[in-house]
Amino acid sequence: MDPVAAKYIGAGLAAIGMGVAAVGVGAIFGNFLSGALRNPSAADGQFGRAFIGAALAEGLGIFAFLVAIILLFVK
């Protein structure tokens, strides 16, 4: 296979990882919201934790982005 084509295909495949990270972030905020609707008075205190979890889940998607960027731009 042409190495340049393989590079672009690899970057496209790495983008799948970002989609999976989106599933994780969605699960975190979905569960946070369902918990917050059951007990709204406790929701404010857990707001920061929801964001820490989302940021950590997003971090793994960011590594997929990093792989795509490295494949595309690093010679």
Add this chain to the structure above:
Amino acid sequence: MSAEAAPAIDPIHQFNIVRLGEPFHIGGVDASFTNASLFMVIVLGLISVLMIIGTSSKAVVPGRIQSLAEMSYEFVANTVRSAAGDAGMRFFPLVFSLFMFVFFSNMLGLVPYTFTVTSQIIVTFALAALVILTVLVYGFIKHGTHFLHLFVPSGVPAALMPFIVLIEVISFVSRPISLSVRLFANMLAGHITLKVFGGFITMMIGAGAIGIVAAALPMAAIVALTAFELLVAFLQAYVFTILTCVYLNDAIHPGH
């Protein structure tokens, strides 16, 4: 996309660094004043003006600028206290500076024709390296070798311990990378998306009368995206701040 349309839509062009004024070198390192430096100076100027005017009157009933300054103080102070405890408040100046710098850079970048400082990986990596080095230096000064208990959680079976330690070390080492790339990638992706939709408008208008009518669609998308980017600009500044507090918490209370 055809080849001749490519120069019209160049979403990466906005991130080009342009030298302003004379080239300037320190020890072989190019330290010229660029548009990135200019916008960093503007961001610092805006923050200084806000805080100096906000704290000058000290009225009991705050005015607009004063309540803005007080709100940002309260917001960051609450974040630090909830994530790192009262002992974390000694790092408040660092965390507050980081939050204000990231937040103002993100917000200023949304103004058309400006330059987004935080869309440069080297800027965000410098900020993240500052945070991680602070964690390491403070952790080793305060706790000595006890700081290494961070990598050895208690209550783990002996057979699993090597793997757990390996995982903890890898997750610690990847922190500066994920902290910097998160901010950089969010800013980069948002601004590229805005530029791509802007490119749709110019292409459609070039296509004739029907295109001008249809161009209202990407225009509406840009308005919605700009509102979304405002949210992202604040959210990424908040995430950067709260993760800084979480990492500082590891330096203050290791082995938890």
